[in-house]
Structure formats: C-alpha cells, structure tokens
Amino acid sequence: MNRIGVFICHCGLNIAGTVDVKKVAKLVSDYSEVVYATDYMYMCSDPGQDMIKEMVKEKKLDGVVVAACSPTMHETTFRNTIASVGLNPYRGEIANIREQCSWVHQNTKEIATEKAVKIIEAIIEKLKLDKPLVPLSVPVTKRALVIGGGIAGIQASLDIADSGYEVILVEKNQSIGGHMLQLSETFPTLDCPQCIATPKMVQVGQHPKIKLLAFSEVEEVSGYVGNFKVKIRRKASFVDWDKCTGCGFCMEKCPAKVPSEFNEFLSKRKAIYTLFPQAVPNKPVIDSNNCLYFTKGKCRVCEKNCSLKAINFEQKDSFVEENVGAIIVATGYDLMNKAEVGEYGYGKYKDVIDGLQLERLLAPAGPTEGIPYRPSDGKIPKEVVFIQCVGSRDPEHYYPYCSKICCMYTVKQAMIYKHAVPDGQAYVFYMDIRCNGKGYEEFLQRGIEEDRILYLRGRVSKIFKDGDKIRVWGADTLTGRKIEISADLVVLAMAMVPSKGAKKLAEKLRLTTDDYGFLTEAHPKLRPVESLTAGYFLAGAAQAPKDIPETVAQASGAASKVDSLFSKDELYHEPIIANVDEEVCVGCGICEVLCPYEAIEIDEQDKVAKINPALCEGCGTCCAACPSGALELEGFRRKQILSMIKVFAEV
C-alpha cells in the first residue's frame, strides 16, 4: 500500500479559472491509496513547497503527485522539494492539468474538471508502480574537442583553454580562420577582420592548453558525455610540418597554378600553398590533384628548393585518438551551391558574382587589393546591382528561412564599393530590410544617406547580357515602376547553408539536424547552445545563419557550458533509462538499429541486448519497438502505461 499525497495547484487563475480545484481535491482524496489531497494558489512558491514538505512528514507520505503545469516546467522543482525531506525524488510525479487540461478546455469547465480528475488518477496509478531510483554517476574527462576553426571555434577554444582546460581544435583546412578571414570589412563598425581576428588566431596557435589539429577531420566518435573517444584523421599534407618553418620559398617556386578557393576562384594559387599569409599554422600543403609530380610524375621543384627537407611525397593520412569529455560543433556555413540558381545568370556571365566573391574583390589583401575590378575584363564597375534573398525566403524553390546576414553585408559592401569608386552607383533589390542588431539600422541609414545607395523594393525578373553590360530588369513595387538598369556588376546575396560535410559529420556524431542540415539545439529559447545529445554543444552558423557578434556570443556560451560541465568530477545521469530483461530478450537486434544514441549492442555470446546506461537518454524508442517486451523504460514501464490507459478508458 502506498501513502500518496496529491497537491493541486491553482496556478493563479490559469488552472483554477477553468478547473474546479476544490472539487478535484475532494474527489481524488477518495481515490485508492491517497491519504491526503489539497489545493493551493501557487504550489511552486516557497509556502507551497513548504506545505508539501510538511505534509510528507506529517502524513508519512511515500509518494507525491503535484497537479500543476507541464513536467518540463517544474518536475525538477518538486522532485527536489520531496528529496529535501528524505523522499526518493522519483516518487514524485506531475499531473499536467494546465497545458493538457485547463488551457485547452477554457469554455467547458465541467468537462475540464472531470478530465483533471482523470489525469490525476492516471498519474496516481503510475506513481503506485514507480520505483525509487538513484541517478547514475560517471567520471568526466576534462578535455574538450572543438570541431571547426572559424571564429566560433576559435572563440570557444580560447574561452575553454583560458579556464584551464585542455582543448583539441580540429580544422579541415590547413589554417584556422574560416570565412571571417575572407571578408573585406565587418558591419556595422567596418573593422577589418585581419585586424580583429588574426590576433585571436595567433593566440590559439600559441596557447599551451590548445592542441591545434589543422588539415584534419573527425573520423569517428564513440562514448558518451564526459567520456568520448574521438578518432581524428590527419590528412596527408605532403609537408613535414614539424620541419617546415613556413618560409614560403616552395610556394614561390611551384610552377602549377590553380584557382584559389580562398579567393573564391578570382585568382590563382600554387599547388603547394597556404590559404593566406597570416595563416595559423603557417604551413603549406600540397594539393595532390593539381601538383605536377602527383599528376604527371615529374617536377619536385618544391622538394629541391626546401633546404629543411620538409617535403615528403610519401606521406599518408594518419590517425590520432583523443579522449574528451565534451564536444563543441562549430562547422560553420557555406553559401548555397550557385549552380542551383539558374535564373540570375550565375556561371553564364562572369560579372554575376556572389557576396563572398565581392568580399574578396573589396578586401585590401584580396586579389585586386581592394579595388573591385570586375572579373570579365578588369574594368572598374560604375553601376553595381545587388540582389537580396537569392535562395533565401523562397520556400517554393530553395530555402524558406532568412539567411540573416545578407541585408547587412550588402549595405556594407555597397558602402565599401562607394568608398573605392566614389562616382559609382549601387542599387539594391530587396524584399524587406532586416537590421535588427546593435547599430545596424543606423548603419543602413548611413549607407542610404551618405553613400546614396539606391534601395529598390522588388524582385529582379530578368538578367541578360547587353554588350559589355548586364541588363537587369526588375520592379520597384513601392512606386509601381518597371526598372531597367545597365549594370557593370551584379552581386547575388546567396542563401547560407550548412558547410559541406556538416550533415555527414552530424550523422557520425549522432546529432539531429533540421530539414536544411542546420544542427538542432536542445531548446530554441532556453537551451540554444546545447544539442539534444548530452555532451555536445553548438556554436556559430552550424546551428543557424548568424552574424559574427552572435556567433562569438554563442561560442562563449557553449564554452561556458563546457566549463560548468568540467567543474564537476562526476556527472549524474538520469536513471530514466531503458532496461533489458535478459530472461526475455532473444537478441533479435531491432532495438540496436533504432537506438539514436548507439547505446544498445547485441551481445553475440549471450544473444541479448546490452544497454550502456551512460549513453541511454531514455527516449523509449527501443521499448516501443521491442517485439518480445524485454525492454522497459524505467519510470514508464508497460504496466504503468497500461494502468494509466485503464484509468482513461473507464468512462
């Protein structure tokens, strides 16, 4: 026999305005094994919680039902309440009579009252079968892995390392820095990224607590929060980085010329190359697809010119294994595949470029040293048309979401263009202008007023070549006029998409993504930097399009989450996990393929499923699918669920 207490919350008028709480208390007090039932204005308040504590002691309760709001709100609150007076916290249950009852039945009070009684009775039935549970504890490895060396990864790594914990930073390119280093200047302050980001890169390179693995990719992750094992592939660079001092002599001498990815294919690089002069680490790699020795079998000029004998054509990919306790995923973004958008002549006309290409043309360290010579004939463009929302906010064809940064970087680009070409004219075709950041609106006004950027509200209907000009037909929906511009250069603000390979990585890490491949946060408002899988944190544009300040803030947020995880020596894991009845399990393997956390393995010897309790997140997928009924989710055992259903089925 249980001794159950039921505490019914008014939640102000949220519940009591619809549900007759007094009547509910009276009715449930007669229910089997209930020894006490009462109601109170705000159960979550201090006096409310004190009342529960007193009654647990006075009535010797061994289980408590709080009929109130959703368990996601206050389950932890009330479990702590009863734990403070010596009850096992898992003998406390929430009956949700707000979201699932009063809020949805505001016009039918009698039915709401009846339903509230049923909900409470069902939870009482569940509580009767609740076992006292004890959280599992697991040790924590106090080292972090940061994936991605853009500004998000850099900031997160520095923050964690400065707190005294070791960080392993993995970057797929040969240098950290990411897209930020490609930018000309940054909005709304027009800081140059080289000036503000390269000091951070140098700090990363020199920090004693940061192990930087550039030109590397995460191959495999196993384990669980506090105890991950990571296998990292160090891609063959064909240069012995331990010997190389980054003198750059090899790059000077290399005869092979290849379009530069860093300059968005607007200039050439060598087959042995660094991304840019301030690279960290400042070591070159050989692009074996374009190296004359690798493609034609002879050359080896770099080898001959390297006095340190650092070139090694025989180098192979190698692997390192690291143990870490937390992982920050900061894999960033790419602009959407330009080939996808056919209508604006991208790929057909050389002078139709995307936002990142213009960044390179406007960058002082870029291929044109900041003077935007157009790609086709090197003329300085006098009329530049910017087209907003290419691919973004276009659910019929491409992506429904807003890429968030394009409005602002277009203002910035138009502004810098005007600074470089004072007699030029910039036109912007837009849908809406979104300037919702600190100093952003002022920045836009400055562009319109000082730099005379002409904003045209409307879409472009056609782009075609006319001599050496590009004719742009569009509409200005504010004046209702057709617009025709003979442009020298057209810049497309392409949609931001998750970086190439991010989806595959997410699968390896068992992280969920949205429809477009952006990583899913645990809660969009309250847990924005955590992933749904414990131990994984998110930073930057890998989670959603965002600008630099937001990215940096999120990176610091993720880093502080890691810090607080590392502040404990042991982690506690919810005991609401799946259990296998080995007497019943036949090892059919259905659960194994379904487990999203890879917590289940079939023991070949015993032919039964084995669950790693530290990995299990208690989602219950396996228990629903288990055909033999061998799997049970603690706290939601079949008997409990059936007894709850029985309450609801009795009419």
Added chain:
Amino acid sequence: MESKKITDKKKLKLAIGLGSTCSGCDIAILDLGVKLLELIGLADIVFWPTVFDFKYSDLKELGDKEIDITLHHGTIRTTEHEEIARILRKKSKVLIAFGSCSCFGGIPGLCNLTDKKQIFDAVYGENLSVANKENIFPEEKLLINKNKSITLPHLFDTGKTLKQLVEVDYFIPGCPPPMQLIEGLIPLMKDVLGGAQLPEKGTVFGSKKTLCDECTLKKENKMISKIVNPVTAIVDPERCLLEQGILCMGPVTRGGCEARCINVLMPCRGCMGPGPETEDQGVKMISAIASILGVKDEENLTDQQIEDLLSGIKDIVGTFYRFTLPDALLNRKVKERR
C-alpha cells in the same frame, strides 16, 4: 507454495472438449502415437466426442470436479460451445486451453472482423454459387409439429477465447500445439497422480522467450527497405527472414515449437501467441515493423513512398492477428448500427 495432492485416484480422468475447431488439435493428440498408450495408461478418457462415441449426457452425468484434466480446443462461437465450456469448467479440476483457438481465438476468431448477419448474408445469400431466391435463412428453432420443435445453437457475433468465459488453469498454444508440448502432458499427469508441485496457475506451456531464440537463421541488420512475398521471393536460406523483408512473426511469438515453419523457410505466422511479456501480439509486431521499415532514409521519404512501403502488407489484421484477434486489446470491428 506447498504441494497439494488434488486426487487420490490411481488413474486419472481425462476429458477433451471442443468449441469451433478444425479438429487438428485432436489429430495432434492422436499423433502422439506410441506415447498415446502411455497417456491412456495414466488416464481414462471420459469425454472426447471427436474420437469416441460420447454424448453430452455422458458429460453431464459426471460429478463436479470429477474430471482431473480437461483439454479444451476451439473458439467459443455458439451457445453450444459456451455451455460445454462452462460444464467442463465445473466438472474439471484442471482446465487447459489447448491450441491457439482456445487460447487466443485462433483462425475462427477472425470472425470478429464481421458479424453473424454479414456471415449469413454471404453464405446463404450473396455467394455466387448460392441460389436462394426465397431468402430462406437457417433459423434457430424449427417447429416439426405442434408439440415438437428442434433447436440449433445460436451463433454469436463475436468469437471468444476460453479464458474470456471461464477460469483457465494452463495454456498449451500452437496450431496445433507442437508435439513436444503435447508430450509435456504426460509428466503433468504423473505430477497430478503423484501429488507433486503443479505449475503456477495461468502458466503457458512453451518457451519463456520469443521464437527468435530458437531460430537458427543468421541475424545481421534489422533495417528493412521493403516487404516481400515469401512465396515469390528468392529467399536466402541462411539469413533471418524478417531481415529479407518477409513478414515473420517470430520476434513477437512465444517460442516452444523449435521454429518448425522457419526450418522449411516459411515465415512464422504467430500461432504460439504473444511472447511472455507481451499483452498484444499484433500491436507489438505492428510497432516493431513500423520502427524498422524504411528507417534508413525515413526523413527523406515522401508520403507516397511510405504508402508504397506499407502496401507490401496485404492484410493487416489477417497478418498480425491471424491467431489472436479475440485476445487483442482491440478485439473486434465496430459493429454496424442496424
């Protein structure tokens, strides 16, 4: 529990009664062969209408609890079946539901997808081979003359299991029960005679695990991308049938038959009923199939593709509840209002 001798007799009294049955269970008992002699050595058969010339009056004459062990097979479909089941319960010390029909409703239990009127309309009216212009339907009572009438039992709309009617001591499932389980009756009888500890009430004879435990086929990966027909498919004789897309009920079915169907590469159809920890065999299988079918690329499947995947399952109730519909949580089709 202390053992309690339930009889002092030297030889037991055994009855075998029936409901709606194909009598395959009777044949299965006869198939005991030489062991049947051993069984007869232990018990006198006091009622077995299929094999001996017993009348219901013979049964009614027996005293309460006079029969030591009764095997009941067949679904409860008519008032006659109900009456016999109740009498058997009253006259027996140990009542065993024998075979899938008595345990879970069995094949005749699929009648719960229809009702008496629909069945009569089909059988005596709508069938193409029936010529019944006068609309003559069987009646339960037929007047022969003024003083005499004969009656037929009433057919229920809903088929029932034995345990839905009376208390049942043990269950021996299977369609028909596998030989090794029937042979288990002999030690049980010896235990009754010798006063040994009997199994707990409600015990189901068979394995404590589901069939996969006995199945020898190789299991590799349970993700399936389509459902195939076992008759037309080219079957890999080494590999788990379900993994090959054949709907095998093994994972949700109690073991104990030593995978007799799978050994000849026919998928398990579930005659042994739900596993020991399962309440509803069909719903368990549906949830298992729904979990693994097309799961690999589930997010990218269109509604049409999902529908196509599921279209491989031809007869949902007939597949997943072939033997257990009356015993299921939702055990019949909603009756048409007339």
